[in-house]
Amino acid sequence: MSLLDYFRISKVGTASLAKERLQILVAHERSYRNQPSYLPQLQKELLEVIRKYINVEQDAISVNFEQDENQETLEVNIVLPDLNTKNT
Amino acid sequence: MARIIVVTSGKGGVGKTTTSAAIAMGLAKKGHKTAVIDFDVGLRNLDLIMGCERRVVYDFVNVINQEASLNQALIRDKNCNLLYILPASQTRDKDALSQEGVGRVLDELKKDFKYIVCDSPAGIEKGAHLAMYFADDAFVVTNPEVSSVRDSDRMLGILASKSRRAEQNEEPIKEYLLLTRYSPERVKLGEMLSVDDVQDILSLHLLGVIPESKSVLNASNSGTPVILDEKSDAGQAYADIVARYLGENRPHRFIDDKKGFFSKLFGSK
Helix, strand or coil: CCHHHHHHHHHHHHHHHHHHHHEEEEHHHHHHHHHCCCCCHHHHHHHHHHHCCCEEEEEEEEEEEECCCCCCCEEEECCCCCCCCCCC | CCEEEEEEEECCCCCHHHHHHHHHHCCCCCCCCEEEEEEEECCHHHHHHHHCCHHCCHHHHHHHCCCHHHHHHHHECCCCCCCEECCCCCCCCCCCCHHHHHHHHHHHCCCCCCEEEEECCCCCCHHHHHHHCCCEEEEEEECCCCCHHHHHHHHHHHHHHCCHHHHHHCCCHHHEEEEEECHHHHHCCCCCCCHHHHHHHHHCCEEEEECHHHHHHHHHHCCCCCCCCCCCCCHHHHHHHHHCCCCCCCCCCCCCCCCCCHHHHHHHC
């Protein structure tokens, strides 16, 4: 950030920054709130099953729950290890 | 039909007890028999704000445990004979309140009172949960500040999913926003979230804005709800809020910076 930018932001005030941060955070927390409560357990068990066969990292799996007006989607994303580093 | 109002926020120190005392007094002054209950078991303070701390004999937990009758525990307010206070207990037992017990006391109050104001403790623990569980209306007290807004949103989620109305698939709790400690001058300078900013984030019906005011501390110092200080800005703001809640149409005040040039120059309040 240049010195000029610094002056510009301090002149505008920090309220707009607060609003921006809150909007992102609140949207994130609301989507999390609507998730079914079994999601963390599902993620854990899926990971256990996958690890029986493939050596994936703890954070290689993500389970997302999305909800719109007429449907609910459960998205499971597994990142498999690189072919070169695969050791099983 | 009696209505149960919960004054809630999630975050502490935003003005829940000040608001509970003010709106309970406002509703009573408008001729409605009102009870105000302190749910902050272990840290009671509503009695101090209402100025009846020396008249507490029995409390909410005594009534729940049937050690005292409701009439023995209710304290009639010294300024308004339609207003009664049910103080919290100072016990350190976290499980002193039970859902069944609270429900029973509220049912008994509903027979005799028009409005029952539940002053919630901060946090999302048992006391806060029970304060909102039976509510018909929720006054969400928020400061124009990031942590308060976030916690208010969290409370909205809890109101929408964990209340009696939610559990029994009834019409949801009516939620209202009360923005407290608002400083129009700082908003104008871009230093503080504006009413519109907070509403954009929380999407709540605005019941009123309470300006940052010296009168709030004066009121708590003397143990009189700030709404009785009719000359003060905060007192008037609470009076507007009560009137709006009862269906009167009053334009919003204390949102714009109306300070004159000279008072700005000399920084007077």
